[in-house]
Amino acid sequence: MERYYPVVRVFGVLLMGFALAMLVPLVVSWSLHDGAESAYDEAFLLTFGTGATLWWAARREKRELKVRDGFLMVVMVWSLLPVFAGLPLILHLGVSFTDAYFEAMSGLTTTGSTVLSNLDTLPLSINLWRGMMVWLGGMGLIVLAVAVLPLLGIGGRQMFKAETPGPMKDSQLTPRMTQTAKGLWAVYAGVTVLCIFSLRWAGMSWFDAVMHAFTTMGLGGFSSHDASFGYWNSPLIEAVTIVFMLAAGMNFATMFLALHGRSFQPYLRDPEARWFLGVTFASVLGIAIYLWAMGTYPEFMTALRHSAFNVVSIATTTGYASVDYNLWPFFAPLWMLFLCSFVTSAGSTGGGIKMIRAIILYKQVYRELLRAMHPNIAWPVRIGDNPVPHNILFAVLAFGFMYMASIVSLTLLMSLSGLDIVTAFSAVVASINNTGPGLNQVGPATTYEILTDFQTWVCSFAMLLGRLEIFTLLVVLTPAFWRR
Amino acid sequence: MERYYPVVRVFGVLLMGFALAMLVPLVVSWSLHDGAESAYDEAFLLTFGTGATLWWAARREKRELKVRDGFLMVVMVWSLLPVFAGLPLILHLGVSFTDAYFEAMSGLTTTGSTVLSNLDTLPLSINLWRGMMVWLGGMGLIVLAVAVLPLLGIGGRQMFKAETPGPMKDSQLTPRMTQTAKGLWAVYAGVTVLCIFSLRWAGMSWFDAVMHAFTTMGLGGFSSHDASFGYWNSPLIEAVTIVFMLAAGMNFATMFLALHGRSFQPYLRDPEARWFLGVTFASVLGIAIYLWAMGTYPEFMTALRHSAFNVVSIATTTGYASVDYNLWPFFAPLWMLFLCSFVTSAGSTGGGIKMIRAIILYKQVYRELLRAMHPNIAWPVRIGDNPVPHNILFAVLAFGFMYMASIVSLTLLMSLSGLDIVTAFSAVVASINNTGPGLNQVGPATTYEILTDFQTWVCSFAMLLGRLEIFTLLVVLTPAFWRR
Ligand SMILES: [K+]
Ligand SMILES: [K+]
Numbered sequence: 016m017e018r019y020y021p022v023v024r025v026f027g028v029l030l031m032g033f034a035l036a037m038l039v040p041l042v043v044s045w046s047l048h049d050g051a052e053s054a055y056d057e058a059f060l061l062t063f064g065t066g067a068t069l070w071w072a073a074r075r076e077k078r079e080l081k082v083r084d085g086f087l088m089v090v091m092v093w094s095l096l097p098v099f100a101g102l103p104l105i106l107h108l109g110v111s112f113t114d115a116y117f118e119a120m121s122g123l124t125t126t127g128s129t130v131l132s133n134l135d136t137l138p139l140s141i142n143l144w145r146g147m148m149v150w151l152g153g154m155g156l157i158v159l160a161v162a163v164l165p166l167l168g169i170g171g172r173q174m175f176k177a178e179t180p181g182p183m184k185d186s187q188l189t190p191r192m193t194q195t196a197k198g199l200w201a202v203y204a205g206v207t208v209l210c211i212f213s214l215r216w217a218g219m220s221w222f223d224a225v226m227h228a229f230t231t232m233g234l235g236g237f238s239s240h241d242a243s244f245g246y247w248n249s250p251l252i253e254a255v256t257i258v259f260m261l262a263a264g265m266n267f268a269t270m271f272l273a274l275h276g277r278s279f280q281p282y283l284r285d286p287e288a289r290w291f292l293g294v295t296f297a298s299v300l301g302i303a304i305y306l307w308a309m310g311t312y313p314e315f316m317t318a319l320r321h322s323a324f325n326v327v328s329i330a331t332t333t334g335y336a337s338v339d340y341n342l343w344p345f346f347a348p349l350w351m352l353f354l355c356s357f358v359t360s361a362g363s364t365g366g367g368i369k370m371i372r373a374i375i376l377y378k379q380v381y382r383e384l385l386r387a388m389h390p391n392i393a394w395p396v397r398i399g400d401n402p403v404p405h406n407i408l409f410a411v412l413a414f415g416f417m418y419m420a421s422i423v424s425l426t427l428l429m430s431l432s433g434l435d436i437v438t439a440f441s442a443v444v445a446s447i448n449n450t451g452p453g454l455n456q457v458g459p460a461t462t463y464e465i466l467t468d469f470q471t472w473v474c475s476f477a478m479l480l481g482r483l484e485i486f487t488l489l490v491v492l493t494p495a496f497w498r499r
Numbered sequence: 500m501e502r503y504y505p506v507v508r509v510f511g512v513l514l515m516g517f518a519l520a521m522l523v524p525l526v527v528s529w530s531l532h533d534g535a536e537s538a539y540d541e542a543f544l545l546t547f548g549t550g551a552t553l554w555w556a557a558r559r560e561k562r563e564l565k566v567r568d569g570f571l572m573v574v575m576v577w578s579l580l581p582v583f584a585g586l587p588l589i590l591h592l593g594v595s596f597t598d599a600y601f602e603a604m605s606g607l608t609t610t611g612s613t614v615l616s617n618l619d620t621l622p623l624s625i626n627l628w629r630g631m632m633v634w635l636g637g638m639g640l641i642v643l644a645v646a647v648l649p650l651l652g653i654g655g656r657q658m659f660k661a662e663t664p665g666p667m668k669d670s671q672l673t674p675r676m677t678q679t680a681k682g683l684w685a686v687y688a689g690v691t692v693l694c695i696f697s698l699r700w701a702g703m704s705w706f707d708a709v710m711h712a713f714t715t716m717g718l719g720g721f722s723s724h725d726a727s728f729g730y731w732n733s734p735l736i737e738a739v740t741i742v743f744m745l746a747a748g749m750n751f752a753t754m755f756l757a758l759h760g761r762s763f764q765p766y767l768r769d770p771e772a773r774w775f776l777g778v779t780f781a782s783v784l785g786i787a788i789y790l791w792a793m794g795t796y797p798e799f800m801t802a803l804r805h806s807a808f809n810v811v812s813i814a815t816t817t818g819y820a821s822v823d824y825n826l827w828p829f830f831a832p833l834w835m836l837f838l839c840s841f842v843t844s845a846g847s848t849g850g851g852i853k854m855i856r857a858i859i860l861y862k863q864v865y866r867e868l869l870r871a872m873h874p875n876i877a878w879p880v881r882i883g884d885n886p887v888p889h890n891i892l893f894a895v896l897a898f899g900f901m902y903m904a905s906i907v908s909l910t911l912l913m914s915l916s917g918l919d920i921v922t923a924f925s926a927v928v929a930s931i932n933n934t935g936p937g938l939n940q941v942g943p944a945t946t947y948e949i950l951t952d953f954q955t956w957v958c959s960f961a962m963l964l965g966r967l968e969i970f971t972l973l974v975v976l977t978p979a980f981w982r983r
Contacts, residue, residue: 409892
């Protein structure tokens with residue numbers, strides 16, 4: 016048991032810090048008298064108390080976290096924080112534990128699917144807390160993506176660390192995390208502030224601007240309105256949001272370098288960014304033409320406007336909607352779900368397998384074609400000028416395979432529980448990619464409320480699985496991990 | 500151009516041989532006076548004439564086929580033979596070229612999906628020809644699976660050649676093919692004869708016994724009745740057919756060794772056979788319990804009977820149906836489609852990625868889990884006692900990825916053309932796995948007739964792609980293949 020003390024100690028500290036974040040909606044609730052005050056003070060006490068107890072119980076173990084502790088740490092954070100983050104929802108709204116856990120998992124993994132309806136009538140502080148979960152989840156993700164997962168070597172992540180600013184030599188977890196994270200967090204926070212002012216300028220209320228800046232930068236997709244962006248029906252607000260969604264869908268390390276050097280050069284040199292923008296723009300245009308040709312929107316410019324916002328929203332795994340695209344001819348939303356599985360960059364707050372892995376998978380398949388023709392020639396797979404080592408290729412291929420196998424098996428499970436195939440498949444894809452809305456019964460005009468408890472847990476699991484890039488979670492679920 | 504002459508010459512000879520096979524339905528048609536005689540003599544003349552012309556044009560080039568010629572040869576055979584095999588359908592039934600090509604491709608790839616209806620009223624000789632296409636396709640497959648694809652190194656196939664009887668040293672294509680093929684063809688033909696007598700004994704007419712023995716051993720699934728095995732509604736016929744479908748779903752090389760040594764030992768030592776039988780039996784039982792629990796069949800034995808026949812039929816990629824399982828609760832047919840994508844053995848006449856690849860994929864993923872925990876330990880992937888070399892692992896992983904990518908992209912294409920998602924997805928899966936019936940509009944109680952010409956061509960392409968194990972076809976479609 017004692018070997019887990021360092022993890023427990025750090026987790027306790029983190030939980031105390033997370034509890035402090037609950038003071039923000041508490042203060043807001045107090046000052047607005049929105050009636051939800053008591054939810055936060057109880058949630059704060061429970062969370063802070065648990066954190067303090069864990070820290071106190073494990074305080075004597077001063078050993079630093081090792082790489083292997085990272086697996087347990089990451090899984091603990093993302094599977095247990097939602098228990099506490101969901102407390103205000105249980106305490107104030109009286110939702111079930113299943114639903115509160117789902118909603119909090121959806122927030123902290125920046126998925127943004129919801130089981131709550133009548134969002135417009137919720138206390139402001141509850142919506143603020145929903146937005147904050149996404150934003151804090153996004154902060155966690157940046158550390159996860161840029162520092163932790165590469166160290167754990169998940170799905171070939173060690174390959175991507177060259178792009179990270181700051182020193183990376185230490186094999187201990189904590190200093191590395193803090194050093195790397197600081198610069199990126201500053202960028203993340205700065206751009207969020209810019210986003211708040213831009214949304215306010217475009218026409219949102221201050222409150223909505225803050226909440227939607229949080230859920231835009233985390234690519235989360237929670238809204239304070241049932242109609243999501245349909246509430247404003249404003250091309251300007253949509254345009255501003257598109258810009259920030261695109262920014263958050265690319266590597267924050269690239270943004271750091273670009274801001275630091277006051278130059279767009281880092282984006283031009285980033286192979287993920289090029290493909291991300293190319294595929295996204297081409298899809299926006301293609302879907303616009305398709306919708307126009309199918310007669311969904313008689314005006315091409317209307318088709319382009321709705322295609323631009325909704326395609327960018329789903330492709331970047333944000334999950335806002337400005338219209339009910341579930342009613343579009345079926346190919347359009349299917350293509351959007353396809354995009355969200357791979358277009359975002361590895362160091363972004365987006366979900367899916369990430370563009371860099373899609374590029375490596377493509378190159379590896381092409382290499383196998385060449386090798387079938389010329390078996391005796393070596394064909395190294397390259398990213399830029401660097402050949403990709405074998406162990407990275409294996410990790411990426413196994414990741415790609417497990418990603419698809421997870422979708423297949425979870426879809427089978429959802430179907431076994433009685434869901435129709437479109438709902439089952441789209442709920443799994445939207446959850447594992449941390450996108451948010453699916454299709455049919457869980458489409459953009461509805462919520463995940465219709466799911467049974469079992470199906471809700473499957474979706475919570477899928478969000479966690481996708482966010483921890485499958486292997487982090489599977490490693491901890493392997494008996495071999497707990498031996499010795 | 501002249502570098503392709505050896506391929507053209509061999510293809511010409513093969514085409515002349517294939518034309519001779521058309522004499523069988525011609526003789527049958529003559530003796531039964533079923534009115535289709537003129538279809539076969541014209542088809543025979545066209546096919547034999549084309550073959551003779553090709554052979555004559557390229558006859559001077561005496562060079563033996565090299566390994567690289569194998570790609571072109573295989574693609575030519577499976578993409579051009581259906582043009583000729585479909586001629587009797589065009590000439591006698593007046594179906595379109597699109598439909599005739601589809602039906603012939605479906606037969607020669609042993610897929611067994613049909614665009615024809617009113618099968619019971621077709622001339623017997625036409626149904627015989629449909630059965631013969633499957634049976635001849637199965638013969639071709641055995642050579643393809645046991646001799647050609649391993650030589651071309653498709654999807655890690657070179658790994659599986661240890662299981663093949665006969666000498667394997669020659670790097671020239673022709674002697675290797677003929678030597679290996681002879682023993683296996685003898686087994687295939689012998690078991691087919693046994694199957695004919697067994698089906699006759701179980702209650703089929705002689706004609707039906709012959710046709711269904713053909714389509715059982717080739718795992719093709721064509722029937723002479725619209726109701727497929729629902730026509731007989733006979734547990735005995737179903738039981739007999741199950742035995743032969745299972746036999747044909749395992750490696751014919753294993754059957755060769757078992758018959759040769761008069762022992763079941765080779766099956767016990769064959770890792771694919773163990774998993775094939777285990778997964779299939781477990782699924783039969785599981786689906787029976789599911790159907791019984793869902794109230795589809797109030798009697799458990801009825802549920803077991805229908806589960807046994809239909810699950811084995813789809814899992815082995817045969818494609819017969821004894822009931823309309825499209826009406827079963829959705830999880831059951833979804834699971835059956837899932838099974839048909841991987842359970843059959845590499846040296847069988849079945850489709851899908853094959854059990855050996857599924858095992859390697861599983862082991863590779865498990866290895867990545869272990870490697871995430873202990874990055875510095877070597878974890879070789881083993882099949883039996885042999886470590887699997889890196890190039891095989893890469894080939895299998897790339898194959899698994901391309902297989903899923905093909906399903907995704909072809910489903911998107913079918914959906915773009917206007918099909919609902921269940922029909923689009925199931926048609927693609929049933930075609931690429933060479934299984935036959937899909938779900939919904941292309942379910943077991945209907946045919947592929949409802950598809951548009953474009954959708955029909957997509958399915959023909961998917962059947963070809965699956966049968967040639969994707970990479971064989973992709974290599975030939977690569978510009979690099981045609982250079983120099
Ligand atoms: K999202
Ligand atoms: K079949």
